[in-house]
Amino acid sequence: MTERSWWGWGRTDAALDDDACRELAATRVRPFLPLSGTLLPVPAVPPLPAPRIRPPARVVAATDDVSRAGHAYGKAYRDVVRALHGDVDHPPDAVLYPAGEEDIERTYGWAAANGVAVVPYGGGSSVVGGVEYRGGGPWVSLDLSRLAAVSEVDSVNLAVRVQGGVYGPALEDALRPHSLTLRHFPQSFEYSTVGGWLATRAGGHYATGYTHIDDHVAALRVLTPAGVSESLRVPASGAGPSPDRLFLGSEGILGVITEAWLRVRRRPAYTAATAVRFESLTAGVAATRTVAQSGLLPSNCRLLDPVEAALQAGVPDGGARLLLGFEGADAPVDAALARAVEWCRDAGGTPVAAPERWRRGFLRAPYLRDALVRLGLVVETVETACTWDRFEALHAAVCDAVAPALVTCRFTHVYPDGPAPYFTVLTTGGLSTWDGLKAAASDAIVHSGGTITHHHAVGRDHRPWYDRQRPGPFATALRAVKSTVDPHGVLNPGVLI
Ligand SMILES: Cc1cc2nc3c(=O)[nH]c(=O)nc-3n(C[C@H](O)[C@H](O)[C@H](O)COP(=O)(O)OP(=O)(O)OC[C@H]3O[C@@H](n4cnc5c(N)ncnc54)[C@H](O)[C@@H]3O)c2cc1C
Numbered sequence: 001m002t003e004r005s006w007w008g009w010g011r012t013d014a015a016l017d018d019d020a021c022r023e024l025a026a027t028r029v030r031p032f033l034p035l036s037g038t039l040l041p042v043p044a045v046p047p048l049p050a051p052r053i054r055p056p057a058r059v060v061a062a063t064d065d066v067s068r069a070g071h072a073y074g075k076a077y078r079d080v081v082r083a084l085h086g087d088v089d090h091p092p093d094a095v096l097y098p099a100g101e102e103d104i105e106r107t108y109g110w111a112a113a114n115g116v117a118v119v120p121y122g123g124g125s126s127v128v129g130g131v132e133y134r135g136g137g138p139w140v141s142l143d144l145s146r147l148a149a150v151s152e153v154d155s156v157n158l159a160v161r162v163q164g165g166v167y168g169p170a171l172e173d174a175l176r177p178h179s180l181t182l183r184h185f186p187q188s189f190e191y192s193t194v195g196g197w198l199a200t201r202a203g204g205h206y207a208t209g210y211t212h213i214d215d216h217v218a219a220l221r222v223l224t225p226a227g228v229s230e231s232l233r234v235p236a237s238g239a240g241p242s243p244d245r246l247f248l249g250s251e252g253i254l255g256v257i258t259e260a261w262l263r264v265r266r267r268p269a270y271t272a273a274t275a276v277r278f279e280s281l282t283a284g285v286a287a288t289r290t291v292a293q294s295g296l297l298p299s300n301c302r303l304l305d306p307v308e309a310a311l312q313a314g315v316p317d318g319g320a321r322l323l324l325g326f327e328g329a330d331a332p333v334d335a336a337l338a339r340a341v342e343w344c345r346d347a348g349g350t351p352v353a354a355p356e357r358w359r360r361g362f363l364r365a366p367y368l369r370d371a372l373v374r375l376g377l378v379v380e381t382v383e384t385a386c387t388w389d390r391f392e393a394l395h396a397a398v399c400d401a402v403a404p405a406l407v408t409c410r411f412t413h414v415y416p417d418g419p420a421p422y423f424t425v426l427t428t429g430g431l432s433t434w435d436g437l438k439a440a441a442s443d444a445i446v447h448s449g450g451t452i453t454h455h456h457a458v459g460r461d462h463r464p465w466y467d468r469q470r471p472g473p474f475a476t477a478l479r480a481v482k483s484t485v486d487p488h489g490v491l492n493p494g495v496l497i
Contacts (some may be wrong), residue, residue, distance in 0.1 A: 006070035007043055007083035008373075009366035010191055015042070016371040024368065025375050028311065032406055033377065033426060040374045045069045046086040051093040052138045056110035060097040060146075067095045071141035074126030075188075075366070076461070077380035080373050081431050090133070092119070092141040099146050101223050104256050107142060108225040112488035118142050119492050120252035122196030123167060125188040127381075128459025130200065130251055134494055144195055147258060150174035159218055159233075160264050164195025164257045180264045184213055186455075187362060195257045201249040203413060203420070203455030205362070207301035208292065211413045212455065214248050216262045222247045224255030224485035233261045246481065251457055252492040254485050266329040272337040273300065273325035276349040277317070281305045281409070282392070284320040285419075287347035289388050291324070291340050292414040298340060300325030301414050308408035308424070312365075314357035323354060378405070378427045378434045382441045384450035387418040394448035398423055401440035413454070420454040460494050 003012045016024065018039060025035050048065045055061035062068070072091040073079035082088070093116075098104045111118045117139035121131050133139040147165035154160065155178050162171055168189035175181055184204040186192060192202070197213040198220065204211060219233035220243070231243045247254060278284035281303070288303045302323040310316035324340055326333035341351050361368075372379045386394050398421075399407050405427035413420040425437055442465045446452060452465035467475070479497050482489070 004070065004191075005370075006045055006066055008080050008370035009075055015367055021371040021374055024371050029372065029375065029377070032311070033428060035428070036376050038376055040084050040376070042374075043084055043086055046088055048088060048091050053093045053114060053116060053140075055094040055096060055140070056106055059103045059106055060099065061140075062095045062097070063093070068092055068141075071095045071121055071124065071143065072132065074124055074129065074131050074459075075191075076127035076129070077369070077373060077378065077434060078129075078431055078461075079127075079132070080370055081434075084373060092133070093138045095121075095141045095143050097143050097146050101228075101258055104142070104223050104258070107140070108490060111140070111490040112225070114138075116140060116490065117493050118490045120144060120195070120199070120256050122165065122193035122199070123188065123191045125192040125196065126200070126457065126459055128453070128457050128461040130457060130459035130492075130495060132460065133492075134460055142256070144193065144256065147195070151259070153178050153180065153264075155180065158264050158266075159261050161259065161261050162194050163259050164193065164198070166194045168192060168194075175264055176267075179267050181267045182216060182262055182264050183210065184216060187365065190363065194260060194262070198248055198257050198260060199251050200457035201455065202457075205412070206299045207411075207413050208299070208415070209297045211415075213262075214245075216264075217244050217248065218261040218263050220244050220247050220257055220261075221259040222255040223258050225488065225490065226485045229255065229485075249457070251459065251495045253482060253496050254491065268299075268327035268329050270329075270332045271299075271325065271327045272332070272334045273323070273354050274337060274341060275352050275354045276322045276324065276341065276344040277319040277352045278322065278344075278347075278349050279319055281320045281395075283348050284322050285388075285391060287344045287349055288322055288411060288414055288419065290343045290347065291322075292419070293416045294340070294343065296326070296336050296340055298324055298336070299327045301411070303411040303414075303419075305409045307406070308410050309355075311408060312357075312361060312410075312424075313355035315352075315355050321352075321355065322349065372426070376428060378425070378429050378437070380434055380438070381422060381424050381456075382438065382445070383412065383420065383422040383454050383456055384445045384452070385413070385415070385418060385420040385454040386448065386450040390449045391419060391421065394445065394450050395421065397444035397448045398441050401444040402427075402437045405437060421450075458496055463494075463496075466496070 051063045068091040121141045121143045144165035147163040149163045152161040202213045219231045221230045284303045304321045309321040326336045408424045411419040412422045452462045458466045
């Protein structure tokens with residue numbers, strides 16, 4: 001059996017070895033950025049401070065260094081680079097593995113009595129400091145991986161009842177024999193969980209239609225320290241504010257999402273895809289807007305700027321690329337693709353073969369990111385959504401803010417009223433370089449009318465900008481909810497409020 005990496009993405013055996021890192025540097029990085037040539041070694045777990053607390057009785061717990069180090073951080077650049085340098089100063093005092101709701105209730109009671117913070121942990125793929133407690137006191141990481149049942153597949157009503165700790169592949173494995181799919185594929189799919197998706201309002205990789213996990217929720221069961229909140233499972237309801245909406249995006253501060261009913265669909269039987277080349281990003285944006293507003297709902301509608309097309313898709317011809325794809329369970333989708341291509345031609349685009357490397361590289365990308373960090377690069381992403389009329393100014397503001405770093409842009413999702421731009425920033429330097437760039441880019445986004453996050457969540461890293469953007473009365477109401485359902489403030493302190 002292969003191990004999960006304690007410091008980087010995924011499995012240890014899937015990471016790039018030293019030779020592959022050097023080849024990556026020579027072939028794909030040096031043409032764009034200078035490199036020192038030093039390769040940081042794969043780190044051993046550093047000695048950790050001793051646990052300050054004894055875990056609660058009757059809940060399975062681990063206090064060994066590997067478990068604690070592996071739960072200390074999420075998987076952002078700032079997490080990977082700190083782990084690589086052996087900087088794991090504030091690990092959880094213990095990792096708890098509840099078998100069910102009783103264990104979680106026990107944990108809440110024990111944490112309130114002992115002044116311990118409890119941080120829910122799904123797959124740990126947070127890129128916003130969501131699973132890392134930054135207060136000084138003792139804390140535990142509540143690893144939900146034993147809440148791993150896909151309890152019921154309802155083929156009549158097209159829904160699945162699933163526990164919060166179920167990982168993406170396990171859910172799809174359970175749905176496949178029924179010819180069903182959730183069709184929610186974040187890039188972190190392999191190592192993230194249903195509960196994590198719901199708690200962060202994750203975005204799947206489909207570009208239009210059902211983009212966020214929110215769109216799939218039929219009902220939620222949430223165990224708060226004040227008791228269970230379980231919503232009614234109905235196709236739709238207009239009965240007051242939605243309880244599900246309260247817990248979607250609650251990032252582990254109100255309770256643990258222990259179970260959900262999610263709406264699923266029949267697996268697609270028909271697909272059609274192509275790419276379209278544009279002379280510039282601006283030309284591609286105009287065509288993408290037309291497609292997004294057409295009502296055709298392509299499953300893929302990903303616009304890559306010329307540098308992104310060169311670096312990520314391996315097509316260095318100076319043009320932007322729009323990757324277009326359609327899929328359907330019921331009937332061929334070629335006509336829809338043909339119609340979208342026609343609009344792209346009208347906007348000056350030329351249909352070309354879909355780049356193979358983009359598809360292959362999507363799930364490998366996090367391993368490449370880790371390799372680049374070992375090579376001494378800052379490599380991280382910044383994402384947002386804005387209305388179409390604001391995109392050009394927002395794009396210029398973000399590029400200015402991070403200059404002279406290399407920055408690429410793609411649209412991960414598109415809506416009739418605007419795109420979700422996703423910037424990748426690459427430069428030399430270290431964590432302080434990134435912290436400066438991140439603050440400048442976030443300021444630029446907020447000043448330009450974009451959200452501080454389209455799908456990466458708020459966590460601890462986006463707090464200053466989130467606080468500025470949310471309405472005052474809403475912030476007051478959220479605080480009131482928190483103090484009602486978590487009166488001792490044990491759950492994920494520092495996130496959202
Ligand atoms: C390489 C990479 C690619 C990514 N791609 C995407 C992407 O395409 N789309 C996207 O949306 N995000 C993406 N992310 C971000 C991340 O994967 C998502 O935020 C994901 O939803 C987190 O799920 P998780 O199970 O790993 O949760 P964790 O990281 O463990 O937790 C995230 C937050 O949710 C809380 N939480 C976790 N489980 C529960 C639960 N059951 N009940 C209550 N609270 C809980 C935690 O306390 C924390 O605040 C990516 C991250 C990486 C590293």
